[in-house]
Amino acid sequence: MTFLGYFIFESTTLLKNRKNLSIILLFLTSCFLYSFWQITTYQPREDINQALITRQINGLVGRLAELAELEPELAIEAEIFQINLALQTQEERLNYLERNELVKYAAVTADYYQDLLWRANSGLSIPRRYFSYKHHYGKNDGHYAYGYKGRQLQAFSQVDFPVTTDLIAEKSALHFLNRSFTYFLPFSLLIASTLMSMDSLIKEQAHPSLFQALPIKRHHVLLLKLSLHFLISLLLFFLGLTIILALTSYYYQFGHLQTPMPIFNGTYQMVGRPLENLENFTVKPIIFLLFYNSLFLWLLIVTNLSLILFLNHFFPRSFLVALVSFSSLGAHSLIAYRGYGTFREISWHPLTYTQFGNILSGEKNYLLGSQTIALWKGTYLFASSLLLLQLFIYLLAEITERRKHR
Structure with missing residues (x-):
């Protein structure tokens, strides 16, 4: 079996799995429900009345x-x-x-x-x-x-x-889509990609004999599986975006890509005085926020899948790996309470950036009274973590491969 043939085999197996199809259906349904919920409950900051x-x-x-x-x-x-x-x-x-x-x-x-x-x-x-x-x-x-x-x-x-x-x-379809990056889209997509990896990524460690006869290195098998799950996650991402845009643009206008969006510049201190000047905000077009939030979400997904592969080597049971992966999504609320002061430790903690939707806009700095939380730090942390995880996965795969040929 060639590398391409194995990729096609894994793709068809993944997409024919009823559990995976159910996960995809649930994710798309959640996008429908989220869109209707936003349409009916959203309260704008500036209501022209x-x-x-x-x-x-x-x-x-x-x-x-x-x-x-x-x-x-x-x-x-x-x-x-x-x-x-x-x-x-x-x-x-x-x-x-x-x-x-x-x-x-x-x-x-x-x-x-x-x-x-x-x-x-x-x-x-x-x-x-x-x-x-x-x-x-x-x-x-x-x-x-x-x-x-x-x-x-x-x-x-x-x-x-x-x-x-x-x-x-801020009632256009693009505004609704931009707000989905705050909580809904990252969490729902990460949960869906983690659940879909249970059979393909995790059970491969428990049943390696299924692939030992293939003329493909173990590391290449893992890399192919990781790439496949990332592509499926990207497909879900674009399907979710399409649903949110289609439903919200039916009730409101689509919006304009150059719509100005204020970004809090982080020079304001909450201690002792309120926000006093409009110059505390810079302005970027909404396409800027959508583009960078999308890139960061993709980085977060591939890092999460790499973490699953790495943990799978030590914890072959899918329940434990899923528990660790899901815990990392909600752990930020345990380490970062809202308050005053500058949080340098939190700004360099990877879990701070799992809720990244209001980081690029600067709102996270305002909420925590900080000046140090920035999306470039999160990009640096997750990119470094991704490279280290890939290195460890390669080394562990090579060790396993050599043990097999002894």
Whole structure:
């Protein structure tokens, strides 16, 4: 049997396995369910709502009427001045919305949010959903949302393509796809690839006699199996992306590849002061985030499959290998609690980057009060781990091959 013939044999065996077909079906079904769940439950940071702006205008007018009845004082005059500025801004926002001039709306709203951030604690109106049960960082998340949306709206005011309400509210299909990299897509795809490796990768160690008659080196057999599972994982990845894009674009617009996405630059410290400046964010097109998140996910998959092959040499039982592999996916929550300070140890820990969807955007640094977590570190860690695992797999395969010929 030639190398190509063996590859075809392994491919047909893998895809004809009913358990593997069930895993593929479950993964694709989870993509359907995730898409519908996102469509029905997603709450945007910036919800363009004319009724809300109208209520804010009425509230400001009512406050002015109350202050007009009081004795004139310096503090009252200062408050009246601030309210008049806010009232003028809100009326401009409402007028631009009514005329559907969203680029001008974005420019005015960005300046308004910048002004609110400068006045930090006195002017921010943070929605109630940020203050959920046992969540003690609603105020910080609200500050982040104002800075994030302010910088994005500032970028929207300078784009050369049509701006829509779906793009501002991040309700396009590309936005839904980008959010899937935060938790759903990495975990579901890694779990699917691990489960599919149970028969092919792990049981090969328990039953090596099936391949001893083939004129192929053991290391080549393992490398072929690894490549095959990686290709199947890539196929699932693109099928999942297609499902998410197809369903979400049916309800919302597809989006634009140059849609600006703010990236937190990591120079902000949570200790003692809030986020105060839109310049804490840089802007990249959404295609940049999708491309680099996809590459990192592929690296994560092939490293996970290599880890399974390596552990399989010491633990021939599939249950133990699967347990170790699954534990590595959720172990990050045990070593990295949200808090203040700079976490150099966590930034160099590989498990930190299993939840990589909000690392490239810089949100992980904000959540942990860190400046050191970066996707290039995760790439370095996993690429180094992959090379070491491949070296160990080669050495172990050669040792096994020599023992067989003694």
